Amino acid sequence: MAGSLEAFLIPEDTYGASFLKALVNRLKAEGLLPPGVNIVKDWKLPGRCRPKLERMVKAAYDDYDRIIVVADAEGRDVRGVRKELEIHIPDFCRPKVRIIILDYCIEEWVCVGLGVRFGENPVRALKDYLRKQRGAKTDYHKYMLPDFVPELDLDRLSSYGSFREFIGALMP
Amino acid sequence: MPLAEGVELKEIWIKNFKSLKDVKVRLGEFNLLIGPNRSGKTNFLEALELLKAVYFPRPGEVNPFLRWWGYDRVVWRRDESLPITIGLSLAMAGRDVKFEVTFTGIGGKFALLKEVVEVNSTVRLEKVGSVLKIKHDPEFLNRGLKEAEENERVKHLISSIRAKSELANYSVDIRGKGTLLKDVIYSLTEISLENVSILYSPAKRPWLRGILLLSPNVDFGKQRTSFIMFIRNKLLDLLNNILVLKAVEPRKIKEVVSRPAKEKTLTSDASNLHNVLYNLFMENRAKMPPRIEKAIKDIFGPDVYVSFMLTEDGRIFMRVYEGDMPLDPPMISDGFYKALVVLTAIETRPSILVIDELENALHPKAIQRLIDELKNAGCTVIAVTHSPAVVDIVDPEDIVLVDRDEEGATVMKRVEDPEALKRKLAERGITLSEGWLYGRIA
Ligand SMILES: Nc1ncnc2c1ncn2[C@@H]1O[C@H](COP(=O)(O)OP(=O)(O)O)[C@@H](O)[C@H]1O
Ligand SMILES: [Mg+2]
Numbered sequence: 356m357a358g359s360l361e362a363f364l365i366p367e368d369t370y371g372a373s374f375l376k377a378l379v380n381r382l383k384a385e386g387l388l389p390p391g392v393n394i395v396k397d398w399k400l401p402g403r404c405r406p407k408l409e410r411m412v413k414a415a416y417d418d419y420d421r422i423i424v425v426a427d428a429e430g431r432d433v434r435g436v437r438k439e440l441e442i443h444i445p446d447f448c449r450p451k452v453r454i455i456i457l458d459y460c461i462e463e464w465v466c467v468g469l470g471v472r473f474g475e476n477p478v479r480a481l482k483d484y485l486r487k488q489r490g491a492k493t494d495y496h497k498y499m500l501p502d503f504v505p506e507l508d509l510d511r512l513s514s515y516g517s518f519r520e521f522i523g524a525l526m527p
Numbered sequence: 528m529p530l531a532e533g534v535e536l537k538e539i540w541i542k543n544f545k546s547l548k549d550v551k552v553r554l555g556e557f558n559l560l561i562g563p564n565r566s567g568k569t570n571f572l573e574a575l576e577l578l579k580a581v582y583f584p585r586p587g588e589v590n591p592f593l594r595w596w597g598y599d600r601v602v603w604r605r606d607e608s609l610p611i612t613i614g615l616s617l618a619m620a621g622r623d624v625k626f627e628v629t630f631t632g633i634g635g636k637f638a639l640l641k642e643v644v645e646v647n648s649t650v651r652l653e654k655v656g657s658v659l660k661i662k663h664d665p666e667f668l669n670r671g672l673k674e675a676e677e678n679e680r681v682k683h684l685i686s687s688i689r690a691k692s693e694l695a696n697y698s699v700d701i702r703g704k705g706t707l708l709k710d711v712i713y714s715l716t717e718i719s720l721e722n723v724s725i726l727y728s729p730a731k732r733p734w735l736r737g738i739l740l741l742s743p744n745v746d747f748g749k750q751r752t753s754f755i756m757f758i759r760n761k762l763l764d765l766l767n768n769i770l771v772l773k774a775v776e777p778r779k780i781k782e783v784v785s786r787p788a789k790e791k792t793l794t795s796d797a798s799n800l801h802n803v804l805y806n807l808f809m810e811n812r813a814k815m816p817p818r819i820e821k822a823i824k825d826i827f828g829p830d831v832y833v834s835f836m837l838t839e840d841g842r843i844f845m846r847v848y849e850g851d852m853p854l855d856p857p858m859i860s861d862g863f864y865k866a867l868v869v870l871t872a873i874e875t876r877p878s879i880l881v882i883d884e885l886e887n888a889l890h891p892k893a894i895q896r897l898i899d900e901l902k903n904a905g906c907t908v909i910a911v912t913h914s915p916a917v918v919d920i921v922d923p924e925d926i927v928l929v930d931r932d933e934e935g936a937t938v939m940k941r942v943e944d945p946e947a948l949k950r951k952l953a954e955r956g957i958t959l960s961e962g963w964l965y966g967r968i969a
């Protein structure tokens with residue numbers, strides 16, 4: 356069907372998966388992604404030694420239109436991290452695979468979307484922001500990630516490189 | 528008793544039981560159910576437990592739904608106005624047979640609403656409330672009547688019960704209680720000719736007056752009997768010998784040290800393992816049945832064996848020897864108990880053996896052996912697993928994928944083209960479990 360796309364999402368962790376899925380729903384609701392775009396399966400990126408990624412991609416290749424890896428660079432060289440992952444993508448799978456690397460971690464999108472400056476530590480920036488906004492006792496936990504989705508300023512996010520890549524990766 | 532020679536369970540369908548709003552699944556001899564949590568795997572197993580309970584309640588049990596705290600807990604979306612239906616299709620002695628039962632528990636009362644027994648292209652019996660409907664296939668009926676009319680005694684009998692012209696399709700209100708499968712068919716008198724049998728109302732049961740049906744024959748042992756009576760007996764055996772094992776807890780089994788009792792079948796939590804195994808042990812002249820003994824040695828080591836001791840006050844307890852060291856129940860590993868439960872279950876020769884969470888407490892190597900035993904158990908096996916290691920032991924044909932749809936109803940699917948899937952997996956060098964977890968194998 357034109358305008359439809361079924362994606363297999365491979366995020367750094369399961370919190371990222373719920374965040375990204377909620378985000379995709381909002382993007383669809385606001386017309387930034389076609390309604391036929393769906394993340395139909397997600398599976399946590401395997402740990403640091405990643406030959407398992409190759410097996411996942413091979414197993415998924417025929418069954419989805421797109422396979423999207425969203426990985427954290429945690430401050431390391433983004434190109435190096437991308438290379439580390441690409442080694443595990445077999446050549447025949449490349450046309451369907453998109454790798455998106457976050458400079459630090461997924462919280463940086465939340466910071467960008469909320470207009471919070473994060474320097475080199477988006478998680479700490481988010482914690483500080485929450486304390487200021489909601490009182491000293493508020494702490495940030497990863498499970499809260501999807502709750503931020505409605506609050507994000509999508510215009511601001513749209514000028515952020517890795518987010519733009521993510522939208523691009525989901526375009527049919 | 529295992530499925531009799533020539534009896535093959537081919538399909539099962541369930542309506543309105545818990546999340547099984549409307550499912551139909553093809554069955555092989557060995558079936559492995561896989562799927563996410565709360566997709567309805569355990570519900571499927573429980574439906575089989577319920578089917579057995581409908582015809583073979585526990586002593587004193589008048590309402591099988593009380594096992595689940597009442598009807599509204601087991602009916603789809605707690606809608607008591609819906610009845611539950613469970614059906615089986617089987618191949619028996621070369622013929623296709625369909626059996627279906629519909630029942631309810633509305634208002635706290637268990638009631639059978641409808642039963643159907645149908646033999647493909649011959650005869651169909653349907654009991655709805657107290658009305659029995661009998662339908663003959665016209666061609667079969669003609670052939671049968673022709674044979675019957677050549678027999679002086681039978682010819683007379685037929686016309687005295689019902690006009691020939693009515694036989695293709697008629698109803699009788701039999702008012703009496705009882706089930707079609709257990710009571711009505713059994714009450715009929717039967718005369719077997721060369722190719723057909725005539726079953727009819729016996730004089731001493733006036734409420735069955737007006738019933739006459741023709742059935743094909745089957746050679747059973749040295750006897751030729753009606754196929755209808757044969758499937759009635761076989762179906763009841765099948766239902767009575769369904770064994771559902773869920774939530775097996777080794778800890779609970781270990782605690783039971785009781786006097787020997789004549790228990791021949793395991794309970795669904797296998798808490799009576801010691802007793803059932805003790806009986807098998809005694810039947811085999813105070814030795815473990817060879818299948819169990821061999822499997823235990825292969826799985827746990829050549830110097831491991833099981834025996835039974837009697838306490839001074841006459842209770843039995845199991846003792847496992849590792850070489851010369853005797854282990855009493857608290858010293859025995861959970862995995863050992865789990866393996867023993869599965870092996871004992873097979874040894875009790877069920878018709879359908881159903882096992883939830885097969886892999887619990889077991890190492891993949893132990894599971895390999897148990898799956899081999901299950902595949903050679905001579906009965907229909909339905910097992911549930913969450914373990915990729917177990918999935919990789921079996922073939923794509925063995926797999927039943929269970930999932931839930933948007934409204935929470937269970938969906939069950941088989942791998943559509945197992946050969947194509949095998950080719951793809953081989954080409955890609957990935958395992959079946961990887962295909963299952965990351966891709967879509969059906
Ligand atoms: N009466 C009912 N009607 C509809 N759905 C039910 C009913 N009872 C239980 N369920 C569903 O069944 C689910 C549990 O299914 P179960 O078979 O135990 O899952 P699993 O596949 O993990 O073994 C519950 O989460 C609920 O959604
Ligand atoms: Mg379960």
